[in-house]
Amino acid sequence: VAIEKETPENERPETFLRAADGAQASASTTVRARFEKMIREVQDEVCAAIEAADGGGKFKEDVWSRPGGGGGISRVLQDGGVWEKAGVNVSVVYGVMPPDAYRAAKGAEGDSSVTPGPVPFFAAGISSVLHPKNPFAPTLHFNYRYFETDAPKDAPGAPRQWWFGGGTDFTPAYIIEEDVKHFHRVQKQTCDKFDPSFYPRFKKWCDDYFFIKHRGERRGLGGIFFDDLNDYDQEMLLAFSTECAKSVIPAYLPIIEKRKDTPFNEQHKAWQQLRRGRYVEFNLVYDRGTTFGLKTGGRIESILVSLPLTARWEYDHQPEEGSEEWKLLDACINPKEWL
């Protein structure tokens, strides 16, 4: 899978969809078009809320498109009042998937009858990482994406496939229980509106996914995560993804308001920086979006905006047993039920 080189644009287009695909008013009811509209609204809302809370930093915007259709909007606030680095990106990609990848995504590995040739696909998503300065204010990541395949060219009758994926997870350097509970409570409330099995299932999926295997620890205190989700009604999953994305602000900003001015010392800052090092390790070694993006030649600066402004690696650092640093590490090694 390789992706065309992107071209910078001076203005945000109305849509990144191909003309044949939803740019016409008549096609604006497709899931593709509605998902793009949703993620662009969420991008605007989150960026406005972050700027207001930051009280100084402004987002810098880069718009880009690809000759064959698709493109994106990257927004980054750097060295603000509250956030060290905050990136909120949306993108729309038209690509072609090798049959193996299609089968793997469909969970039909080894079944060579599933599709005969390369499969054109469509993907749209919002992706964001917010790294605050204060060691008591947590890092937040969220990502919601929609994926669709066209009918394969040499098998026009084959069914189109679609999936939703995404999640919201948070990564404090210190455990403040009321913050962790608030964050997970919002995730659970959002999930419970749709299916009571969602929160427990997606909470565990999150703990399993954000696992730094070589360390035997997770990068943070989790949240929710799901991928390749298509075994529910498509409208229900679109509404669920929308609700999850819209719950980012109430889940996160109240915590930031409380912690952005907490006094801290050099030791707190050094520990935050060590945890940022773990964030880098997870993203560069394991994160599917990042490793896939680096391999396929996506827009590098948009992909790597998830990396913190600064990070630290000390040889063989071991927090003292029972310390606040140790408690955080313990919760990353042994995920807890917070609710």
Add this chain to the structure above:
Amino acid sequence: VAIEKETPENERPETFLRAADGAQASASTTVRARFEKMIREVQDEVCAAIEAADGGGKFKEDVWSRPGGGGGISRVLQDGGVWEKAGVNVSVVYGVMPPDAYRAAKGAEGDSSVTPGPVPFFAAGISSVLHPKNPFAPTLHFNYRYFETDAPKDAPGAPRQWWFGGGTDFTPAYIIEEDVKHFHRVQKQTCDKFDPSFYPRFKKWCDDYFFIKHRGERRGLGGIFFDDLNDYDQEMLLAFSTECAKSVIPAYLPIIEKRKDTPFNEQHKAWQQLRRGRYVEFNLVYDRGTTFGLKTGGRIESILVSLPLTARWEYDHQPEEGSEEWKLLDACINPKEWL
């Protein structure tokens, strides 16, 4: 390939070789034994020279072994007078290689006649990364390793294979031409003692290997690199690896002595930190030793000691054309002949 869990040791053993394999005096003339002796001498010499030049920092030593044979000595100097982080490790590994990896290493992919089953192997190496504090003092990396396979158990007549690999490369944040020339001149002189084709060939190999593909740039200004080298006399390659390892001090320390106290400002420091970020990207995403070590469960703290103490990622940072920062970046994108 998975590696046994290591056990800490209180004392350095005379050798990490298996008793049957070279621990006896009579076997001390094997290449395995001589290579282990060489890398342990070089570790002592380099650590002594670094401590002397640092004028304050001391190496912390960790010794470890594995139940089935093999082990290592990790030495790390952190937050010294001159170096931010300096790691010098030796290790000896006994493992078992899947047939595919063996064929790949032998350059016999697809030739299933080459070997019938898993292949026991022996590997010994020295590996070091030295990150100074001063932005005008370059980072140095060197690594020399020797690799041998046993005869496969189910084909005792099959030939044993051996290879040498390694290199020395350096990574300044700023180009000081006399330093770059000095560094490359020492590499060339060392190579020329053995074969006039070595320097040009291994200099190019180094430029090709330390390539951050997603950036289209190298991590630094190169040096020499070679891998899977077995098409020369084994004694000659042992002598060549030894000479390369022994030339680290004369290639590097005179540069450090000149640059360790160069005055610098915040902008110089920030640029050094951005280049350290690239170092992290290369090591976690591309470096074979690191990615292999993370996957096989080697000793994580020894593997990741190559990461800098601190690193930085700014969104879409572009040095001003013609600036000193731009010149360094240009030389990383377009490798130059320095001699």
